[in-house]
Amino acid sequence: MAIISHPDTLARRGVMFILSSPSGAGKTTISRMLLDADDELKLSVSVTTRPPRPGEVEGVHYHFVDDDEFDRLVEEDDFYEWAPVFGYRYGTPKGRIRAALKDGQDFLFDIDWQGTQQLYQKDQQDVVRVFILPPSLPELRRRLEARQTDSIEVIESRMERARAEISHWDAYDYVVINDDVDACFAKVREILQAERMKRQRQTGLIPFVRELMG
Numbered sequence: 001m002a003i004i005s006h007p008d009t010l011a012r013r014g015v016m017f018i019l020s021s022p023s024g025a026g027k028t029t030i031s032r033m034l035l036d037a038d039d040e041l042k043l044s045v046s047v048t049t050r051p052p053r054p055g056e057v058e059g060v061h062y063h064f065v066d067d068d069e070f071d072r073l074v075e076e077d078d079f080y081e082w083a084p085v086f087g088y089r090y091g092t093p094k095g096r097i098r099a100a101l102k103d104g105q106d107f108l109f110d111i112d113w114q115g116t117q118q119l120y121q122k123d124q125q126d127v128v129r130v131f132i133l134p135p136s137l138p139e140l141r142r143r144l145e146a147r148q149t150d151s152i153e154v155i156e157s158r159m160e161r162a163r164a165e166i167s168h169w170d171a172y173d174y175v176v177i178n179d180d181v182d183a184c185f186a187k188v189r190e191i192l193q194a195e196r197m198k199r200q201r202q203t204g205l206i207p208f209v210r211e212l213m214g
């Protein structure tokens with residue numbers, strides 16, 4: 001694969017940019033805004049046994065598989081990590097991620113805290129962990145209802161789980177409250193931009209500085 005050319009930085013390793021949030025706090029919304037705004041960022045598409053929601057497209061939002069296929073992928077060690085969530089299984093395929101990171105490709109991961117911990121254990125140097133919080137629990141419920149994708153029972157179970165998910169806030173590098181969506185997006189984007197500049201990622205820095213020093 002060709003080395004990615006970055007307009008703002010020297011040659012560097014890609015960032016594994018993780019966005020997590022309690023369900024309904026807005027990580028899908030913020031992820032979509034980031035992907036639309038940023039050509040250097042690519043979504044890591046997860047594999048799931050959950051059925052598609054209206055409007056979700058195979059290969060774009062998830063790879064939708066049945067239980068047997070998921071079992072096969074686990075056996076073949078095709079996942080970076082996987083976890084059960086709400087009665088379904090979700091996994092991050094290793095695919096070409098490792099090689100692409102070395103070439104400077106940035107990846108966005110929309111995964112929960114369990115997946116975040118596993119990815120962080122496997123690759124601390126590349127991972128950046130961002131947690132999005134709702135401004136309040138009543139607002140979280142309002143957003144889940146407004147999305148109109150879940151039954152009352154599912155919304156109740158998401159609300160219950162939200163409390164458990166929020167308890168993992170301290171396993172993240174950054175915490176951003178999603179009150180105004182544009183403000184939240186701007187903050188998350190600044191985090192990504194700053195992380196790209198981090199000295200440890202800049203594989204092109206040593207030769208460049210040597211040249212400057214003469």
Ligand SMILES: Nc1nc2c(ncn2[C@@H]2O[C@H](COP(=O)(O)OP(=O)(O)O)[C@@H](O)[C@H]2O)c(=O)[nH]1
Pocket residue numbers: 020021022023024028046047050081082083085090091092110111112114115116
């Ligand atoms: N561990 C792990 N979690 C994932 C992965 N993909 C998605 N998830 C999480 O699974 C949960 C349910 O996702 P989804 O069914 O799309 O509903 P959402 O809560 O509305 O985003 C979310 O917390 C996601 O962050 C993955 O590859 N690994």
Ligand SMILES: Nc1ncnc2c1ncn2[C@@H]1O[C@H](COP(=O)(O)OP(=O)(O)O)[C@@H](O)[C@H]1O
Pocket residue numbers: 021022023024025026027028029030143144146147178179180181182
């Ligand atoms: N800052 C915000 N203010 C109001 N509504 C929001 C905000 N961010 C997201 N939403 C809405 O809340 C609902 C849940 O957001 P979504 O991005 O699907 O959450 P998640 O992916 O975390 O489950 C969606 O209908 C979305 O349009």
